[in-house]
Amino acid sequence: MPIRMRPMKATDLIHLQQANLNCLAENYQLxxxxxxxxxxxxxxxxxxxxxxxxxxxxxxxxDEDMNKNFMKTKEYYGGLTSVAVFNSxxxxxxxxxxxxxxxxxxxxNFKTTHINLNVRxxxxxxxxxxxxxxxxxxxxxxxxxYADGETGxxxxxxxxxxxxxxPMHNK
Numbered sequence: 001m002p003i004r005m006r007p008m009k010a011t012d013l014i015h016l017q018q019a020n021l022n023c024l025a026e027n028y029q030l031x032x033x034x035x036x037x038x039x040x041x042x043x044x045x046x047x048x049x050x051x052x053x054x055x056x057x058x059x060x061x062x063d064e065d066m067n068k069n070f071m072k073t074k075e076y077y078g079g080l081t082s083v084a085v086f087n088s089x090x091x092x093x094x095x096x097x098x099x100x101x102x103x104x105x106x107x108x109n110f111k112t113t114h115i116n117l118n119v120r121x122x123x124x125x126x127x128x129x130x131x132x133x134x135x136x137x138x139x140x141x142x143x144x145x146y147a148d149g150e151t152g153x154x155x156x157x158x159x160x161x162x163x164x165x166x167p168m169h170n171k
Contacts, residue, residue: 056085
C-alpha cells in the first residue's frame with residue numbers, strides 16, 4: 001500500500017476539515033484551515049493512498065508568538081498545529097513520515113531552529129511518537145489548554161546543530 005506525501009492544496013481543505021472531525025477531539029472551523037493555507041502553505045502536508053485519497057495530514061505554521069523577537073534573535077520557530085491519520089491507516093509510520101517531511105520543509109523554507117507542538121496529557125501514543133520516535137522534548141505544561149479543560153504539554157524539536165531554546169515556565 002504505497003503512501004505518498006505532498007504539500008497541502010487549497011482544494012484539500014474540505015477533506016482535511018472532515019479528517020479533523022473524524023480523528024481528533026479538537027476541531028477547527030474552515031477559516032482556520034484557510035488561514036494556515038494562505039499564511040504558510042509550505043509547511044502543511046497530506047498523505048495520500050494509492051487512489052489519491054487523503055489518509056492523514058500535518059497542519060504547520062510559523063509560530064507568531066515565538067517569532068515576535070525575530071529581528072533580535074534571527075531565529076524562526078515552527079509550529080505543528082494539528083497532526084492526524086485516519087484510524088485504518090494508523091501504526092504504519094504515516095504520522096512519522098508526514099512530520100519528518102514537514103520538518104524538512106520548515107528547515108528548507110524558513111531556516112527554523114525549533115518546532116513546537118502541543119499534545120494532550122492523556123495522548124500516550126502522541127507522547128511516544130513525538131518524544132521517543134521524533135526526539136521532541138518536554139517544554140512546559142499548561143493546565144486547561146484544551147477546550148474540554150485537559151492539560152496540554154508543549155513539546156519542542158530542536159534541529160541538529162542548533163542550541164536548545166531557553167526554558168519556558170508554565171503560563
